[in-house]
Amino acid sequence: MKISTIKELLEADVICCEEELTRHVYSACGSDMMSDVLAYVKDQAVLLTGLVNSQVVRTAEMMDMKCIVFVRSKIPTAEMIELAKESGIVLMATKKRMYEACGILFTNGLVGNRVKNV
Amino acid sequence: MSEVLNFHFDVDHEDFTSAGQASVQVKKNLRQLGLPPEIIRRVSIAMYEGEINMVIHAGGGTADVNVTEDYIEIILKDHGPGIKDIDQAMQEGFSTATDTIRSLGFGAGMGLPNMKRYTDYMTVQSVVGEGTDITMRVNIN
Numbered sequence: 001m002k003i004s005t006i007k008e009l010l011e012a013d014v015i016c017c018e019e020e021l022t023r024h025v026y027s028a029c030g031s032d033m034m035s036d037v038l039a040y041v042k043d044q045a046v047l048l049t050g051l052v053n054s055q056v057v058r059t060a061e062m063m064d065m066k067c068i069v070f071v072r073s074k075i076p077t078a079e080m081i082e083l084a085k086e087s088g089i090v091l092m093a094t095k096k097r098m099y100e101a102c103g104i105l106f107t108n109g110l111v112g113n114r115v116k117n118v
Numbered sequence: 119m120s121e122v123l124n125f126h127f128d129v130d131h132e133d134f135t136s137a138g139q140a141s142v143q144v145k146k147n148l149r150q151l152g153l154p155p156e157i158i159r160r161v162s163i164a165m166y167e168g169e170i171n172m173v174i175h176a177g178g179g180t181a182d183v184n185v186t187e188d189y190i191e192i193i194l195k196d197h198g199p200g201i202k203d204i205d206q207a208m209q210e211g212f213s214t215a216t217d218t219i220r221s222l223g224f225g226a227g228m229g230l231p232n233m234k235r236y237t238d239y240m241t242v243q244s245v246v247g248e249g250t251d252i253t254m255r256v257n258i259n
Contacts (some may be wrong), residue, residue: 035224035228036221036226036228038163038228039235049183053134055134058138059166
């Protein structure tokens with residue numbers, strides 16, 4: 001799924017790295033616990049979270065994730081935006097809640113369980 | 119690449135916000151060496167979890183990364199409170215983290231299990247009241 005499609009489906013506002021919207025993601029993960037996110041490798045994934053601190057961006061960076069969607073209208077800090085820009089990670093915010101946002105992406109074909117243990 | 123390359127980092131405990139900087143730097147260094155992305159990702163995640171652990175549990179410490187022809191070795195040392203029961207700490211879901219740490223997205227009891235999951239070799243040596251040494255290796259081939 002293109003990141004631009006995620007933006008449209010979730011009626012999200014792009015916060016940074018708009019030039020990366022044409023990239024594709026192949027799986028998704030919704031969590032506020034970063035160690036749970038780190039537990040499984042996902043190729044080119046999007047992270048949906050309601051957590052706002054710089055470790056969210058670092059976690060995505062470690063996982064080679066391409067996009068972070070902040071749910072419930074959470075807004076990342078300036079420091080987080082800078083970190084995301086350095087790594088080319090798209091940040092966006094949606095008014096939708098976690099359950100709804102995940103459901104919309106799932107029903108539109110972005111299946112979350114394409115994960116593999118290493 | 120017959121020589122051993124070493125990267126040394128002091129992990130600061132003062133600031134949770136900046137935790138992970140050493141892991142980010144290691145990731146950059148390994149990319150410059152042209153190592154496979156999957157290997158880099160495994161090393162980065164294992165080191166990141168270790169770095170976060172040192173910040174939230176042990177008041178910081180040191181991290182050394184050795185790159186050899188056959189494997190990448192991560193050595194983490196701290197002078198924190200130590201781990202009473204290592205077998206228990208290795209279980210997924212077991213954590214002694216505070217609610218504050220949990221509210222920051224960590225302390226789910228996945229740190230040490232994740233470090234083991236992403237590495238080919240891992241040892242944990244800990245003395246209560248003295249500190250913890252962790253050695254991890256990820257094979258390159």
